[in-house]
Amino acid sequence: SQQGEEDPQALSIQEGENATMNCSYKTSINNLQWYRQNSGRGLVHLILIRSNEREKHSGRLRVTLDTSKKSSSLLITASRAADTASYFCATDASGGSYIPTFGRGTSLIVHP
Amino acid sequence: DTEVTQTPKHLVMGMTNKKSLKCEQHMGHRAMYWYKQKAKKPPELMFVYSYEKLSINESVPSRFSPECPNSSLLNLHLHALQPEDSALYLCASSQDLSAAENTEAFFGQGTRLTVV
Numbered sequence: 349s350q351q352g353e354e355d356p357q358a359l360s361i362q363e364g365e366n367a368t369m370n371c372s373y374k375t376s377i378n379n380l381q382w383y384r385q386n387s388g389r390g391l392v393h394l395i396l397i398r399s400n401e402r403e404k405h406s407g408r409l410r411v412t413l414d415t416s417k418k419s420s421s422l423l424i425t426a427s428r429a430a431d432t433a434s435y436f437c438a439t440d441a442s443g444g445s446y447i448p449t450f451g452r453g454t455s456l457i458v459h460p
Numbered sequence: 461d462t463e464v465t466q467t468p469k470h471l472v473m474g475m476t477n478k479k480s481l482k483c484e485q486h487m488g489h490r491a492m493y494w495y496k497q498k499a500k501k502p503p504e505l506m507f508v509y510s511y512e513k514l515s516i517n518e519s520v521p522s523r524f525s526p527e528c529p530n531s532s533l534l535n536l537h538l539h540a541l542q543p544e545d546s547a548l549y550l551c552a553s554s555q556d557l558s559a560a561e562n563t564e565a566f567f568g569q570g571t572r573l574t575v576v
Contacts, residue, residue, distance in 0.1 A: 381564065388499065388548055388572075390464075393564040436502055446491065446554055446562040447516065450502035 354454045367424040369454040371437030429460040466568035483534040483551030492534040495550040
């Protein structure tokens, strides 16, 4: 069953702009991760944030986590056409096991 | 080597056929997963293996039969599938099922399955 819900479902921006995607989830988690998927192929791991962390950075990516609101956001700064992809958040299933459970995803289009 | 290799990349099979999807990793990971993904939908968990033993079966129909012959290999045997089983099948691996220790799951490129 899906745990996370991404918002918006689709996002269209110009190159150079920032893209922000949000993820909400329902139950307590250990970790929250963001993945990218190009053209329906394999998923690429972007970043993992643990439940005791509030913010993480990786290059042009910034992820925040608010466990009180059960939500996370992914910010891509200075977007490029190559960032065009679907982005998914994934949370651990309950019980403490590392089993990524995916939200519905955000489809990002970056226009050159 | 941080790759998860899936074969074949594409598969077309009839409803009476028997086929197998294969997944291989050489990262020493002890947890391996099968996910199914329909178009414009998120990946849905099917099976989880931990230390070569089936740990989770998400109520998957018996026409899908997983197998883990050793710590590097994961198979998904397919028999008497239906057209609605057409999807992208993704394999993944992680260090183990410990939430405290893992940093990411590595995914293969998937097998695009079409049932005719």
